[in-house]
Amino acid sequence: MQGTTYLNTRNLHLGPVGPIITVMTLGRPIEFDPEKALDAAVEVFWCKGYEATSMSDLLTAMNLSKSSLYQSFGGKRLLFTRCLARYQERFTLELSRGLNDAKSGRHFIESVFQAVADTAERPEGEKGCLVGNSASELGQRDTVFAKPVAQGLRGLGKVFKAALTRAQTEGDVSPHADLNAVASYLVTSMTGLRTLIKAGLDKRAARSMVPLILKAVE
DSSP: OOOOEEEEEEEEEEETTEEEEEEEESSSOEEEOHHHHHHHHHHHHHHHOTTTOOHHHHHHHHTOOHHHHHHHHOSHHHHHHHHHHHHHHHHHHHHHHHHHHSSSHHHHHHHHHHHHHTTTTSHHHHHOOHHHHHHHHHTTSOHHHHHHHHHHHHHHHHHHHHHHHHHHHTTSSOTTOOHHHHHHHHHHHHHHHHHHHHTTOOHHHHHHHHHHHHTTOO
16 A cells, blocks of 8 residues: 655665665555556556546556655656656657768768667557657647747757768768758657658558658758
8 A cells, every 4th residue: 555645755775776766645655667657557547648647647657656756756747747758858868869870961861760760560550750740739829838849849850950060071962951951850750750651651652752851852
């Protein structure tokens, strides 16, 4: 029995693989890894969207009591903003590492879009992109969510801009190209492609779009 929270206090200490939070309750103290709990919440929101995700869904996935969730994450709205930030941070970091390891800037951009196209008709493709999904679902109607969504899209744009700058230096992009405009186009193409795949676009059609998108990277 997890008990009822009676103090708005928590003790953060390092466990063997990261920080552990101890939440004080009327019963025994509850310890959990906030990083794992947050990752579990990201997965729920990513699969179901904000509105369709219930507190019950989150409590089950995060293995927390309602009082512990509110005490540690501040409720559903604040938890969602943290999930958006975490998703964007990890996605951008993964892309940045991929760019560093790529044989060229243009090849990086091509490989990213090919990888997305290959998610068509697969479970990961059905999830879409959490940032793109949230932009479609919530738009600008809630400023609390609009900011992290915009930050996520800007983060993707910065990675594409870095790849285009490299490609330009390598001679694969025209020296006269407007890199900001092309980066914005790639962000739009990425979110659009992932949305279409989420809606059921087949793999053959998804792959056929990649060469058309890459015409902008010349």
